[in-house]
Amino acid sequence: MAKQKKQPRPKAITPKGFRDYFGHEVTERTEMLQTIAGVYHRYGFDALESSAVETVEALGKFLPDVDRPNEGVFAWQEDDSDWVALRYDLTAPLARVYAQYRNDLPTPYRRYAMGPVWRNEKPGPGRYRQFYQCDADTVGAPSVAADAEICAMLADTLEAVGISRGDYVVRVNNRKVLNGVLENVFGTIEAGEQNIVKSNPTGEEKKQAVLRTIDKFDKVGEAGVRELLGKGRLDQSGAYIDGVGLSEEQAAPVIAFLTSKEADAEATLANLRQAVGESVVGAVGVRELEQIASLLLAQGYGPDRIVIDPSVVRGLGYYTGPVFEAELTFEITDEKGRPRQFGSVAGGGRYDDLVKRFTGQAVPATGVSIGVDRLLAALREKGRITSHEQGPVVVTVMDRDRMADYQSMVAELRNAGIRAEVYLGNPKNFGNQLKYADKRNSPVAIIQGSDEAERGVVQIKDLILGAQIAENATLEEWKERPSQFEVARADMIAKVREIIEAHS
Incomplete structure (x- = not known):
């Protein structure tokens, strides 16, 4: 009889893209979540804890740069029937929950949710496949007053957890304004849709390339964006990056849009009106930004806390109106000793078509998501949190x-x-x-x-x-x-x- 081989011992290693959290780290996160929940609760939002697993169909195709819904999520098939996956954010599950329980829920429905999400993406330094998010959303409110409220709450939340006024700014833009600019570049946008009508087979691809280029404005500046919209440019490593291929005339509205920001909201909005030209959807977007700025100012949220900033794009494809991002403005030192700004710790916007996927009827919604781990890292950089926890x-x-x-x-x-x-x-x-x-x-x-x-x-x-x-x-x-x-x-x-x- 052959000698039975010994089973090899399993390796005691954390899977790639994941990490373990110990005592003080868990305590710090718990305390932060309690503080954030306190602000959300004060604003009248109710807690919701939804399932960590959703059907792939319910999650949809909204991961950035992913063509298929189960490419980018951790998915598996249940008994030769439905594919299910770990949630990649807390917004897609909310759309499913609201569609499922809409007859029992108040309208508007105001909820906050906290918990881990999972993304099957390539990990990197500080980029994990499991991380915590902390969301607040209002479903069923078409007024931009709901968007303004989310921005105000985001500013209050940052200050509540220990980010001082002056160390952050909440930046607000509107996808309708951006769509108006893209109309000037590519042609008309179908009513109620976010996709460009294709005058040629590469129209949608060029639109996406323009959006990615706009998102690089903070890194490469006006000159770099102008090059990338055209033939291309050499990056810092000497590699040549192919451009979108727009003519100077086509690129002009995009550049005008990106450089619209002025010291005050009124001047910025005037520039945006010029950037959108005759676009109807663009004009609607500018009016909505004007309303948001007015509502925030009435509550005491001036440009020292919240600003209109056309460079905010946001990557997810389901945004349909105002978008916002919280950026920490203080400097830190990177791994090579170079000074740089800490960057974004939260973002969100209006997504009026997400629930429609389930119900067939448009349901307005807006919300924000805070990256808890990044916010904790920021507080450590500022010395507001120490890595030492007193033992028993x-x-x-x-x-x-x-x-x-x-x-x-x-x-x-x-x-x-x-x-x-x-x-x-x-x-x-x-x-x-x-x-x-x-x-x-x-x-x-x-x-x-x-x-x-x-x-x-x-x-x-x-x-x-x-x-x-x-x-x-x-x-x-x-x-x-x-x-x-x-x-x-x-x-x-x-x-x-x-x-x-x-x-x-």
């Missing part, structure tokens, strides 16, 4: 037979609201217990041997102060600043609380 108080074990006494101590600490644990490893080596407490970032260790128990006292070791003294102090200073205290057992809680408060 550790009650050490000096005598195995007195475990009940130690459990009594830890219960008392917990009942007083103090995070605490009894050391549950091998208590034979006391030094290992203190090493464990250090590794847990514990502020305090409690020690009680049989001698202390007979005298009704405990030893309380200030581990934070002890580490500071060990690193910096002389022997004389060590004696002057003791880091271990003997107190009566009845005073244990008060002394522990005093030490923790001193270090917090």
